[in-house]
Amino acid sequence: MAMNDKSLSRRRFLRLAAAGLGAAGAAGVLAACGGAASGDKPAAEAPAEGNKVVVDLTFWWWDGNGQIWADAYNKLNRGAKVTFVNTPFADSHDKLLTSFASGSGAPDIASLEIGRVGGFTAKGGLADLKAAPFDGGKYEKDMVKYKWTQGSTADGRLVAMPWDIGPAGVWYRTDIMEKLGLPTEPEAIEELISHTKGKKWEDFFAFAQTVKEKSGGKVKLVSDAGTDVYGGALRQGGEGYFDGMKVLIEEKATRPAQLAADFRKQELDANIGWWGADWAAGVKNDAFAAMVIACWMQGGLTKDQPQTIGKWRVVPAPEASYNWGGSFCAIPEQGKNIEMAWDFVQWACCSAEGQNAMFKPTGVFPAYKPAWADPLYDEPQDFFGGQRAFRTWANIADNVASISRSPYDLQADDIVNAEMAKVLKEGKDPVQAMKDAESAALKAIEGATP
Amino acid sequence: MASSTFSTAERALQDRRTRQKEVKRNAWAYVFVSPFYLLYAIFGFFPLVYGLWLSLHTWDGISPMVFVGFNNYIKLITVDELWWQAIYNTIWLFVVATIPQLSLALSLAFIINSGYVRFKDFFRAAYFMPFVASAVAVGILFTSLFGSQYGMINFVFTATGLAKYFGTEAGECYKWAFMSNNMGCVIDWLQSALWLKPSIALIIIWQWTGYSMIIFLAGLQSINLELYEAARVDGASTWDIFVKITMPLMQGVILFQVVTSIIGAMQNFDIPVMLAGGTQSSAPGGTDHAGLTAMMQLYWSAFKYNTGSKSGFGYASAMSFILFLIIVVFSFTYNRANGQNPTEN
Numbered sequence: 001m002a003m004n005d006k007s008l009s010r011r012r013f014l015r016l017a018a019a020g021l022g023a024a025g026a027a028g029v030l031a032a033c034g035g036a037a038s039g040d041k042p043a044a045e046a047p048a049e050g051n052k053v054v055v056d057l058t059f060w061w062w063d064g065n066g067q068i069w070a071d072a073y074n075k076l077n078r079g080a081k082v083t084f085v086n087t088p089f090a091d092s093h094d095k096l097l098t099s100f101a102s103g104s105g106a107p108d109i110a111s112l113e114i115g116r117v118g119g120f121t122a123k124g125g126l127a128d129l130k131a132a133p134f135d136g137g138k139y140e141k142d143m144v145k146y147k148w149t150q151g152s153t154a155d156g157r158l159v160a161m162p163w164d165i166g167p168a169g170v171w172y173r174t175d176i177m178e179k180l181g182l183p184t185e186p187e188a189i190e191e192l193i194s195h196t197k198g199k200k201w202e203d204f205f206a207f208a209q210t211v212k213e214k215s216g217g218k219v220k221l222v223s224d225a226g227t228d229v230y231g232g233a234l235r236q237g238g239e240g241y242f243d244g245m246k247v248l249i250e251e252k253a254t255r256p257a258q259l260a261a262d263f264r265k266q267e268l269d270a271n272i273g274w275w276g277a278d279w280a281a282g283v284k285n286d287a288f289a290a291m292v293i294a295c296w297m298q299g300g301l302t303k304d305q306p307q308t309i310g311k312w313r314v315v316p317a318p319e320a321s322y323n324w325g326g327s328f329c330a331i332p333e334q335g336k337n338i339e340m341a342w343d344f345v346q347w348a349c350c351s352a353e354g355q356n357a358m359f360k361p362t363g364v365f366p367a368y369k370p371a372w373a374d375p376l377y378d379e380p381q382d383f384f385g386g387q388r389a390f391r392t393w394a395n396i397a398d399n400v401a402s403i404s405r406s407p408y409d410l411q412a413d414d415i416v417n418a419e420m421a422k423v424l425k426e427g428k429d430p431v432q433a434m435k436d437a438e439s440a441a442l443k444a445i446e447g448a449t450p
Numbered sequence: 451m452a453s454s455t456f457s458t459a460e461r462a463l464q465d466r467r468t469r470q471k472e473v474k475r476n477a478w479a480y481v482f483v484s485p486f487y488l489l490y491a492i493f494g495f496f497p498l499v500y501g502l503w504l505s506l507h508t509w510d511g512i513s514p515m516v517f518v519g520f521n522n523y524i525k526l527i528t529v530d531e532l533w534w535q536a537i538y539n540t541i542w543l544f545v546v547a548t549i550p551q552l553s554l555a556l557s558l559a560f561i562i563n564s565g566y567v568r569f570k571d572f573f574r575a576a577y578f579m580p581f582v583a584s585a586v587a588v589g590i591l592f593t594s595l596f597g598s599q600y601g602m603i604n605f606v607f608t609a610t611g612l613a614k615y616f617g618t619e620a621g622e623c624y625k626w627a628f629m630s631n632n633m634g635c636v637i638d639w640l641q642s643a644l645w646l647k648p649s650i651a652l653i654i655i656w657q658w659t660g661y662s663m664i665i666f667l668a669g670l671q672s673i674n675l676e677l678y679e680a681a682r683v684d685g686a687s688t689w690d691i692f693v694k695i696t697m698p699l700m701q702g703v704i705l706f707q708v709v710t711s712i713i714g715a716m717q718n719f720d721i722p723v724m725l726a727g728g729t730q731s732s733a734p735g736g737t738d739h740a741g742l743t744a745m746m747q748l749y750w751s752a753f754k755y756n757t758g759s760k761s762g763f764g765y766a767s768a769m770s771f772i773l774f775l776i777i778v779v780f781s782f783t784y785n786r787a788n789g790q791n792p793t794e795n
Contacts, residue, residue: 094753101511101763119757123512226732270599271628273641273732277593281600407757414750418733425642425737443529446759 055337057082057108057344060096061327062089065299065362066111069348072357078347080340082109089113093120096332100125106332108341112160114239114326115413117150118405126159127331127338134331134342136161139350139368146402147367151328160328162367163349164358166294167396168232168317168324170194170204174385175311176289180214186313186387194316201233201259204318208268211289220270220288226417226424227274228292230260235322235401241416241441242406247448250438253416257430261423280304292317294324295393298363298383310385314392323400326367365393372397408445415440505767508759518759522768525760533769535739536747537776539647543722543743544715547651552707554655555662556700560692562663563670574667577660589724592653596639596725598628604636640725643738650741653721658714662707669703670696705788712780716773719745744773 057080059066070084085107087095093116099105100123112120120126129136136158140148143162151160170193174184183189191197193204208221222228233256241249263269272282282288283305291297301308329345331338348354355366356374363383366372372394380386406412419437422428442448473480505522507515526533562573580588595602607613616627616635623635626644630636639649673696681691697704722743726736734750735742752766759765 090753097511097753097756122757123510125512267629271630272599276597276640277590278597278599278601281597285600287599408755411755411757411761414733414754418735418737418739421641421732421737425638444532444760 053079055080055340057337057341059084059109059111059344060087060092060107061111062087062092062113063299063362064303065358065364068358068361069354072354073344073347076347078340078343080337080344082344096120096125099332099334104334106334108331108335108337109344110330110332111163112328112330114150114166114328114403114405115409117160117328118407118409120330121151121153121159121405122407125333127333127335128157128159129161129331129342129345130156130158133339136350142350142368142370144367144369144397146400147326150403150405160330161345161349163327163329164296164355164364165367165397165400166296166323166325167365167393167400168235168292168294168322169314169392169396170290170292170317171297171312171314172290173286173308173311174313176219176286179286180211180219180289182210182214184313186315186392189313190315193318195319195321196316199318201229201318204229205263205266205268208263209266212268217267219286220268221290222268222292223270223272223279223282223288224274225260225263225269226420228269228290229263230256230420231324232256232292232317232322233259233319235324236317236320238401239323239403240405240409241412242408242448243404244406245447245449247412247438247441247445247450249412249416249441250434253437254431254434257420257423257434260420261430264424265427283308295363295365296325299361302361302383309383312384313387314384314389316392316396320401321396321399323397323403326365359390363393365397408441408448411445412441415444501767501770504764505771507764509763510756511763515764516759518764521759522765523772526765526768526772530760532739532742533744533747536735536742536744537773539735539740539742540716540718540744542647543651543654543718544712546647547654548658548711548715551655551659552662552704552711555659555707556666556704558659559663559666559670560696563667564688574664577663579660580657581661583657585720585724588653588657588721592649593640593725596649598636598638598641599630599633601639603639604630604633607636608633641732641737643736643740646726646736646741650722650725653725654718657721658711662711665707666700666703669700673699701788705785708784709781712784713777716777716780717745718743719749722746744769748773 059070059082061084064086066084066086070082073080073082092111093113096106096110096112106125110126127134139161144165147162147165148158151162152158170189172189177184177189183192191199192207193199204221211219211221230253234253237252237256241247241252264271270282270288272278272287284307301312329349331341331345335341348358350368352366352368352371352374355368355371356376358364359366359371360376377390377394378388379390381389383389416434416437419428419433419440423430423433438450442450504515506517506519508518508522509515558577561567562570567573583591594600598604604613607616613633613635616637617623617629621634623629626637626642627635628638628642637645639645677695677699678691681695686694722735722741723746726732726741727734727746733739734746748766748769751761751769752763755761756763
């Protein structure tokens, strides 16, 4: 009897599955034939919760922490259920592009990184958040200014809503400083290297020399001159290598490249490239005492290097404050529920509640300025050993050079990075290297002007 | 002779009739084989033709396509140095990784197939294992092995004292090595232009030898043992048997392996991307673009640099057809060079 039941249900299951497959196939073919046609399905099909209609939204981001937003938003029952999909960084952008090219497959809410946003504002596919049914224009005054410009197209449409910015500074480890007999308090370190106390990169070099000497060469101040020195110094002149079609590589990158080359030549860095297994091992083995990077590093360190929690402190960078990275929220035009997607974007990116829900655990710093008024920003942070680091970030964020973004950024980045590798790994003259990078960019990017 | 022309026409008509009848009689058979052809038309043939069409255009994926004729090809062939460097790297990896990999696989297969080895199944499984690993897992594993400062391989060099030959007695490291904080002179596997390609080649050999070996083994097992016995009776050595019996009889399997390997090597992508895919602070392909393969450059052009007329989907499609041509030329050349089959003489 039991056997019989099972076989029956199995047969039924197979039949249902076959029907389902057929239907899915048919729907797929229809979608392929006319992407728009399937877009006007009535929302009535969606499951109702209470007397509210709930629609499903998908949200792509390249960081597992996206779940934080999905959970917090879904708890509010605003009429949509957000499913977060952790898409690898490359996929988040490349897949989005393919979904535009093919007319389907985009998420309801997409994330765009600052380095890639220029490539999207220059094209179609993303909804204008200032045009009906959206009313995004009202948030302009609340957003960090340059960020708003980056998310806008040349003809003034807003296709990417500012999400976070990356105020950057010098992070250092108190445990290593203490071991080397160096000061551990942020006020004392700030005196030594921060621009707020009038210090320049030269002072940073001197401090790096002290760390090297005190440790007998075993500990260096930072891991990699290419990221910690070049990455910082370049962005102090404003991120991005283009002004319209004018290539600014030689103008902007020569001095930062010289600084990094000097730093490496004097063996002041640990010569460990960022983002890899070696870097992670370097942190665990106390190979370097500090890093020059943006606030969003907090999320990754919390996850991958929990033993360092509480040991980090942060002070402003030498010479000037600057921004490193940051992202945008966007709504692809092909989405079926763009109104609810807009509701999510407004809650997430344009409200103190949503922004701070993400910021607090991850350090993803709001571009939405009213969020900074939250008492949270004046609380001592456990991650930073009780330092009121969030206020430090906010102060840095208020004072960064504006950033220009172009669709050619990614290519220019790769061209310059290729030359930087030659400078740091093969001792190429930095001045010549940036000359070569400029001419390579002029050659590779059609329409670029010197 | 008139009757002859009549009969030709008649026969043609009859042929057509029989053909029609045949088609009708086998109608169901055609229905049953149709899924493959339909799927092939949608996912194989259409993209192929569309790609060719695309390669004559400039297209960023969203804006309207602009017809540019053969301009993409002309640009690629005449001015794009990076593309040719990528092709060079790809061929270099084919020569240094794929050829040794195939030779090694054939030798291993021969050894395992011979009577000398016990635990054959174990070795077969063990050698095949790396092939099952996903590229990402392999990438993570080898980036830790090849780490410059904390990598296992450099650690072994230091621990065994081999590393002291990497520099002069005065403590100066040779040009191809560098000074590490905690280990003395070591090799910068993934970040120096000199070592990146050999590192990638090593991984390819490690990952693919087992797979090739299994295919070779299948080929070897189909050779009639009596041939070996007869050769032994005639006093042939193992080497003679390998060269005069095994190799000629394996010609077909080897051809299959070489051609699929050429195709695979020309499309080398995942391992180089995992090891030198470019991060926020480095360019794809690593220092001097030493690890940049043709497929990488193609992917970057299509998806990352897809603006302007020297990148985008059209430009990348043109790259893929040049790559296709190179594969055809290599495969054809090998086939030709292999034309004189010793068993046929």
